[in-house]
Amino acid sequence: MTGRASLSLSPGLPDTIMELVNQALTGNRRALARLISQIENDGALVAQALAEIFARTGRARVIGVTGAPGTGKSTLVSEIAKAYRRTGQTVGIVAVDPTSPFSGGAILGDRIRMRDLAGDPGVFIRSMATRGSLGGLARATADVTKILDAAGYDIILIETVGAGQSEVDIARTADTTIVVEAPGLGDEVQAIKAGILEIADVFVVNKADREGAANTVRALEAMLDLGTAPRATQSAHHGVTINVEPVSRNSESEPAWRPPILQTVALEGKGIDRVIEAITRHQQHLANGEGEVRRRARLAAELEVILRETLLRRLMAGLAPTDVTAMVDRIFKRELDPYTAAQQLLAQQA
Amino acid sequence: MTGRASLSLSPGLPDTIMELVNQALTGNRRALARLISQIENDGALVAQALAEIFARTGRARVIGVTGAPGTGKSTLVSEIAKAYRRTGQTVGIVAVDPTSPFSGGAILGDRIRMRDLAGDPGVFIRSMATRGSLGGLARATADVTKILDAAGYDIILIETVGAGQSEVDIARTADTTIVVEAPGLGDEVQAIKAGILEIADVFVVNKADREGAANTVRALEAMLDLGTAPRATQSAHHGVTINVEPVSRNSESEPAWRPPILQTVALEGKGIDRVIEAITRHQQHLANGEGEVRRRARLAAELEVILRETLLRRLMAGLAPTDVTAMVDRIFKRELDPYTAAQQLLAQQA
16 A cells, blocks of 8 residues: 555655655645645545544634635735734645636735745645536545644635535535625625525625725625524535534524624735634634534535545446446437436446 | 325326326426426435436527626526527526525526516526535436426526536536626636636626726637637546546547637627527537537436435445444544545445
8 A cells, every 4th residue: 555656756755645644744844735736636545644644633723714706815814814823823724716827816815925924934825726626626625624734733724715515515624614705796786695604604894995895794784684594514415415413503502603794904904803803702602512513514524425436436446437338328319317327337236 | 106195286286296297298387397396305206207208308409607696697698588589499597596585686687587588488487596505406407407308498598606616517517608707897807717617618798888898808818819628528526437538629520619709788688699699609519529429428427426326325225324423423533534434334334
């Protein structure tokens, strides 16, 4: 079980995944970066590396920051990171960026981060891009978070473009999720996604010095007043699920958490202290029991994804590729429907 | 295999899924609506119904329309539908709406649709909402598309909020995908998603009477000039994939398709004719071979999803829920990592 054959490492870095893990965990930033790349590129290494580090995870506070392009969330993430650095805590930033190189937002965000945070040995920044594979990206993000956790970063900030379910899945990796809005994005009321509502622990209306900020705050307040579904506590996005204990926001033992709505002007550093304060309050709230339920739900979801992948991989390994192609061909010709075809392939396996 | 026990149908509608399917296919709109609801709510009915209708599918032209909130895509979809209606073709509209009831965009879009299209017996409109389950939504959308196809609708328009991978998966159900942009959405350059780039067959810059439209067109042109990855022809979003024949956009037998960039003012019906013309040209292009490759890829992806679901369902059925909960508990306590836990659960099954 050596990774030697499949690895092409930089000179000076170890040539097995386990040595790489060990160096990464002892603070070698280059080894850490390389380990993350390996895990991004080769899923087979993940199981080995994760089994190695898993016992050392679970200590970091993980904060998700999600919002539409144009809300200034990259700037906000940088400011939150700086605020934690001022208290001496180390910060890992995972910027999940499904945007193309043409996205001005991403480039601008990176530039700001570079200027303010680069060279600080207490900060580790990692951008993760998708190549048409956001499902895999959610898993890779969870794995990178675990590695940074095991490597000892106190705070891990996960920045995502808030939009589809996949981003919601990524945000679910977090203990506390901040949803960033901004006034005047488009001329219709900015659409607020159902999934995003469910995951928000803290709302931040950034660019609050702009016209329309009060309207955005009011819209969010109205939404909270009407009440939303309780935060999902199971991995319910593919039909079959592993259930965990449901959590009620209104249980007698614990008051419900109402997401605060804060206003910031991140470019000027305004309002950041109140964001940090809200995160702290939320994490104290989680300590009352909901945090454990969330972490269990997250781990159950991870387990489910791994089971799904492993089962399909095993099935495909036991089938001749030509049989599968022939089956697709029969479906294409309408000789067979996909459900019946699936039954037949599964029967071949047995 | 009767659905009688699990169905609660309206009076006057049949009480088995097969009778419902038969009525829906003979033009009973109420039966069609009910069938779709049944399929949305009860995945177990899908296999039965789909097997029944599958041989009658594959005739409709499926057009996906995706874009960020605020681009005016609902209005554009209505205008495209009206244009097809003027030529006598019937139109099914599937509006996949992951936004909350608070989204002004969705409400506005529905209102416009109601006013212009309601009462036309040649149009069937169906909104599909997510309840935190976009993965399932993509499959449900594909299934509803098949039902409308089997029911004889000539054109099926699938409208999605263009954002995450799940929306990309939904758009993949289409033969032709239109990506809608609009000038001035946010003050940074509007982020253009990598996944969206790969799926665009036609770009529409809507609200083209607004300032900045020329800039948006230029940005899209520049992006196309730089060249993007060829349209994905496999279901590559979860690591394990069923491969189909790759298609090259630059094969000698067939000139590459460059997505045209069109400008519209959908609210005034301006530019719609050119959109219809571009769709027609694209579908002629598909007829040269790429269309078949895409349809095969789509069916392979569907088969893969069904296999994945079935395998996990079988595994879970064979395990005691308490064993799974106990395993999650051990992961939570860091006694076991998720990958090792998955191996142990799979070993219990064998």
